[in-house]
Amino acid sequence: MDRLTAMRAFVTVVAEGAFTRAAERLDTSPQLVSKYVSQLEQHLGVRLLNRTTRRIHLTEAGSAYHQRAQQVLIEIDDMENQLDDLQTQAQGLLRISAPVSFAIRHLAPLLSDFQKAHPAVGIDLQLNDRKVDIVEEGFDIAMRIGRLKSSSLVAKRIAPIRLVMCASPHYLETHGIPEDPQDLSGHRYLRYSYMEESREPALKWLRHNSGSHLSEMTSNNGDVLVEAAIAGAGIALQPTFISGRAIKQGKLQVVLPTHEPEPLGLYAVYAHRQLLASKVRHFVDFMEGYFGDPPYWDRF
Known part of the structure; x- marks a missing residue:
């Protein structure tokens, strides 16, 4: 038995005063409405309605149950309407x-x-x-x-998210501009610590193409590394959402642009x-x- 369906059938019968009118309102048959109410009575173990050929009457238990059932159904309808609003209007x-x-x-x-x-x-x-x-x-x-x-x-x-290798113009004037990945050997690399070689192809690419282990500065924050690059500390491999403004302002210069890692x-x-x-x-x-x-x- 669908308890909510049976509860709704019972409340509708009381509201309409007859099984036939309740069935019309629920768009079903009087027999099915009667079956729902009987199943509800059997489940509760009490008689809710006294039926005659002309009228129905609430029993004492039926009157108490009707009041609570009506409130439960109202709260359920309100809850479903609120959930429907959450799905149609962005809120929360x-x-x-x-x-x-x-x-x-x-x-x-x-x-x-x-x-x-x-x-x-x-x-x-x-x-x-x-x-x-x-x-x-x-x-x-x-x-x-x-x-x-x-x-x-x-x-x-x-x-x-584009990744570029970049360094300050002063750093490149002092240490030279890499023209090939092999030229990275001996440069200082400003490494983002969350960019693990095992999981990040960009770092694997840098390790593979540099020809040797680079001396490093390591940080778990890209902004720190970009600022360090601007200050002349070395070459950073960083996303352009961090380094782009400094590149545009001339504070950083892209190196090895033809060897840029896959975005x-x-x-x-x-x-x-x-x-x-x-x-x-x-x-x-x-x-x-x-x-x-x-x-x-x-x-x-």
């Missing part, structure tokens, strides 16, 4: 995980514009360069940079494709194309 708290440098440099305008378009959505943005567990840590969306492997998660590519991708990653919350669907759609093609940070 959107929890986002994003890489530190990208978020600081490029997410604030997007989030502001999104909330102007969807004022009922709150934003909880958490910055972390580690790979978060979306489900376990309660995030709606994680923004990730890399080449994503297949998983149970859904990933939508938002923008290409990575900026992805919006979320847990489910079906029954996707409206706030997530609207945010993912809003991000698509927002940064331009090519992204504005690559226009130098």
Whole structure:
């Protein structure tokens, strides 16, 4: 027995005063309505209605049950209407995980514009360069940079992420401009520590083509490495969403442009494709194309 269906049949019979009129309202047969009410009585172990050929009467138990059942059905209808609103209108708290440098440099305008378009959505943005567990840590969306492997998660590519080798003009004047990957031997390499060789082709490429181990400065933050490169500390392999402005301003110079690694991708990653919350669907759609093609940070 579908208890909610039986409960709704009972409440409708009471409201209409007859099984026939209740059946018309529920768009079903009087026999089926009667069956639902009988099943409900059997389940509860009490008689809810006294039936005569002309009228129905609530029993004492039926009167008490009717009052509670009516309230339950109202609350269920309200809850379903609220869920329907969540699916058709973007609202609620959107929890986002994003890489530190990208978020600081490029997410604030997007989030502001999104909330102007969807004022009922709150934003909880958490910055972390580690790979978060979306489900376990309660995030709606994680923004990730890399080449994503297949998983149970859904990933939508938002923008290409270009990687360039760059150094300050002063550093290159002092140490020479590499014309070939083999010329990197002896230069100082400013290494991003999360770019593991085993997982990141760009670093593997650099190791393979440099001809020898490079002396290094290591950091887990790309902004620090770019600033170090600007200060003349060495050559950095960094995404243009961090280094692009300094390149455009002449503070950094791209080296080995013909040996540029294959671009990575900026992805919006979320847990489910079906029954996707409206706030997530609207945010993912809003991000698509927002940064331009090519992204504005690559226009130098």
